[in-house]
Amino acid sequence: ISNAIQDKSLLDKTNTDETRRVVSEKLDTNPPKGTRDFYPEDMRLRNWLFDQWRDTARISGFVEYDAPVLESEALYTRKAGEEVTQQLYNFVDKGERAVTLRPEMTPSLARMVMAKKGALPLPFKWFSIPQCWRYERMTRGRRREHFQWNMDIWGVAGEEAEAELIAAMVSFFEGVGLTSEDVGIKVNSRLVIGEVLNELGIPPEKFAATCVLVDKLEKVPVDAIQGELEELGLDRSVVEKLLNVLTNKSIESLRDTLGADSKAVLQLEKFMSLCDAYGIQDWIILDASVVRGLAYYTGIVFEAFDRKGQLRAIAGGGRYDKLLETFGGDSIPAAGFGFGDAVIVELLKERNILPSFEESGIDTVVFAMNEKLFPAAIHAAAALRKAGQSVDLILEAKKSKWVFKHADRLGAKYCLIVGESEYENGEVAVKDLKLGEQVNVKIEELGSWATSQ
Numbered sequence: 170i171s172n173a174i175q176d177k178s179l180l181d182k183t184n185t186d187e188t189r190r191v192v193s194e195k196l197d198t199n200p201p202k203g204t205r206d207f208y209p210e211d212m213r214l215r216n217w218l219f220d221q222w223r224d225t226a227r228i229s230g231f232v233e234y235d236a237p238v239l240e241s242e243a244l245y246t247r248k249a250g251e252e253v254t255q256q257l258y259n260f261v262d263k264g265e266r267a268v269t270l271r272p273e274m275t276p277s278l279a280r281m282v283m284a285k286k287g288a289l290p291l292p293f294k295w296f297s298i299p300q301c302w303r304y305e306r307m308t309r310g311r312r313r314e315h316f317q318w319n320m321d322i323w324g325v326a327g328e329e330a331e332a333e334l335i336a337a338m339v340s341f342f343e344g345v346g347l348t349s350e351d352v353g354i355k356v357n358s359r360l361v362i363g364e365v366l367n368e369l370g371i372p373p374e375k376f377a378a379t380c381v382l383v384d385k386l387e388k389v390p391v392d393a394i395q396g397e398l399e400e401l402g403l404d405r406s407v408v409e410k411l412l413n414v415l416t417n418k419s420i421e422s423l424r425d426t427l428g429a430d431s432k433a434v435l436q437l438e439k440f441m442s443l444c445d446a447y448g449i450q451d452w453i454i455l456d457a458s459v460v461r462g463l464a465y466y467t468g469i470v471f472e473a474f475d476r477k478g479q480l481r482a483i484a485g486g487g488r489y490d491k492l493l494e495t496f497g498g499d500s501i502p503a504a505g506f507g508f509g510d511a512v513i514v515e516l517l518k519e520r521n522i523l524p525s526f527e528e529s530g531i532d533t534v535v536f537a538m539n540e541k542l543f544p545a546a547i548h549a550a551a552a553l554r555k556a557g558q559s560v561d562l563i564l565e566a567k568k569s570k571w572v573f574k575h576a577d578r579l580g581a582k583y584c585l586i587v588g589e590s591e592y593e594n595g596e597v598a599v600k601d602l603k604l605g606e607q608v609n610v611k612i613e614e615l616g617s618w619a620t621s622q
């Protein structure tokens with residue numbers, strides 16, 4: 170190596186060959202399959218959505234946490250046939266560890282709670298906005314990542330937790346301009362399935378996997394999963410009976426089917442009365458066919474959907490009291506939801522209530538008419554920035570025409586011009602780009618000018 174460095178000609182030659190080989194393989198500028206780049210305008214939309222989520226969480230008394238995007242694969246080996254665990258973005262790392270990009274956040278939250286071994290004061294209300302991943306064969310060309318707002322309440326056994334969670338979700342919808350005419354929230358309890366399976370003599374250990382299969386039945390014909398049903402010992406008559414109960418779309422009909430003293434009916438009646446207290450009853454639809462696809466739900470489950478029925482579920486969640494047990498820990502009652510960043514944006518666009526994010530948010534473009542005046546432009550920009558303005562200082566010699574076009578592209582409010590004659594009078598010219606008016610401002614008064622805008 171040292172000879173090569175001394176013998177520069179060799180280095181140049183090697184570099185040239187190397188460079189030629191590298192340049193010949195044209196770089197693929199697309200992001201990896203199923204992932205997205207966020208250019209500034211996309212980032213403004215994403216930040217706006219995250220701000221709505223964060224504001225709702227803060228107002229509802231939730232505090233933010235986070236966890237690594239990379240987790241041990243062991244966190245998701247639930248063997249219940251869920252889509253989310255069958256599409257892990259997993260690999261073996263350089264330390265021979267079986268790891269995966271997280272497909273959901275709840276298991277990470279459970280791991281964090283277990284790590285604290287009971288030292289966490291209960292109850293707690295936490296939220297996060299993790300990027301979650303799946304590795305789906307690109308046959309369907311679907312995304313492999315999304316950001317998912319997670320809200321969870323741990324340590325509250327009563328349905329008050331689910332009602333608080335759904336009230337927070339409704340508060341988000343109202344905050345972005347959606348009403349109960351646009352969005353509904355279907356609510357059910359997995360106790361319904363539990364009572365039916367119990368009556369039919371199906372052992373409780375089959376409960377979770379049955380729920381996952383029933384969820385799949387919402388999307389595919391029975392024949393498509395007949396094999397999995399039989400593997401679980403669910404013969405056709407059991408499935409028919411189960412599906413019949415799940416057709417109930419009101420608390421009244423469910424009460425007729427399961428009886429007034431059914432735990433599932435009593436739970437749902439209590440939940441509905443809590444929703445009345447929040448004044449969100451118009452958003453709620455009882456629908457016994459809702460089971461959700463995660464194995465660990467144990468009680469109330471819910472999903473938000475667009476009333477026009479054009480889109481996939483907007484959000485979903487439920488109670489998961491036994492999750493820590495599946496990790497070998499002691500159970501703590503918990504409930505929560507996940508709310509993806511894709512469907513909600515599609516809905517807001519379709520309802521034409523997604524704000525515009527074209528403008529960069531730059532307040533003032535500052536430029537010097539010649540190189541000699543650039544230090545003065547720096548001082549002007551510094552004064553405006555000190556007063557809290559967002560300032561784009563033009564860093565090279567540019568013609569005025571270019572600067573005004575640039576300022577227009579940015580959607581800037583003002584253009585501050587440092588010109589010879591004004592500067593000699595200790596002033597700069599400020600043009601209001603929306604109104605077209607231009608005023609001269611004393612340089613030492615720029616701070617107060619900025620704060621007065």
Ligand SMILES: Nc1ccc(Br)nc1
Nearest residue numbers: 301302303312314315
């Ligand atoms: N679980 C999951 C992860 C990533 C996407 Br996109 N959808 C679902």
